[in-house]
Ligand SMILES: [Zn+2]
C-alpha cells in the first residue's frame with residue numbers, strides 16, 4: 001500500500017496560499033500519513049516568493065507548533081527548499097530539497113520558472129538565442145546542488161520543462177539536450193540523493209504530465225535511483241494533485257519503488 005505523502009509543500013510564509021495548519025488539517029482530511037513542509041529559502045531581493053530572513057524563523061516555530069498539536073494524527077516534517085543562491089543554516093531541518101531556480105544572465109539572474117515570455121527574451125539577450133547553452137548552465141548548476149545545499153532530495157530535476165511540454169522553448173529530443181540532462185544525472189547518481197517526480201506544474205496549469213520527462217525518469221529507474229513523489233503544492237486544494245496518476249507514470253517508466261519518509265527516515269515502498 002503506497003502511503004499518501006508530500007514532502008514538497010509551501011505555505012503563506014513563502015508563495016503558498018495557506019498556512020501550515022490549514023495544510024495539515026487538509027492533509028489529515030485527505031488521508032495523508034506524512035506531510036513535510038519545504039518553504040523557499042530566503043534569497044535577497046526575491047522575498048516576494050521566498051521566505052524573508054525573519055520569516056524563516058517564524059516558519060520553523062510555526063511548523064514545530066503544528067507538529068506538536070497534530071502529532072497523534074499525522075507525521076509532520078520540517079524541511080526546506082534550498083535554492084543554490086541562498087545561504088542558510090540548515091541544522092533545524094529534517095530534510096533539504098536542493099533546487100535551482102535561476103540561471104545567470106548578462107544583466108542578472110534569469111528565473112527559470114517565472115514565465116515563458118521572460119525566458120524567451122532573456123535567452124535571446126543573454127545567450128544569443130542559443131537555448132541549449134542556457135539549458136547547459138542550468139544543468140551545470142544542478143550537478144553541484146548536493147555540494148552547494150547538502151540536500152537529501154533534488155528538486156524538480158528538469159524544471160526547464162515547466163513551459164516546454166509541447167516544445168515551446170526547445171526540443172527535448174535534441175541530442176545535445178538529452179546528453180546534458182543525462183550527464184547531470186550521472187553526476188548526481190554518485191551522491192546518496194533522492195529524485196522527485198513532481199506534479200507541481202500540473203496543479204498550476206502549465207503541464208499535463210509530471211516532471212521529469214519520460215527519458216529521464218526511465219534512465220533514473222534503470223540506474224536504480226531513489227525516487228520520491230511530491231506535489232510541490234501551494235494550496236490545500238492541490239495537495240494530492242495527480243498523485244495516483246503519477247504512480248502509474250512511474251510504473252510505465254520502470255520505477256519499482258518510491259521513497260517516502262517514515263519516522264523521519266526515507267524508506268522504500270514497492271509500487
Ligand atoms: Zn522549486
Ligand SMILES: [Zn+2]
Nearest residue numbers: 008010081232
Ligand atoms: Zn517548491
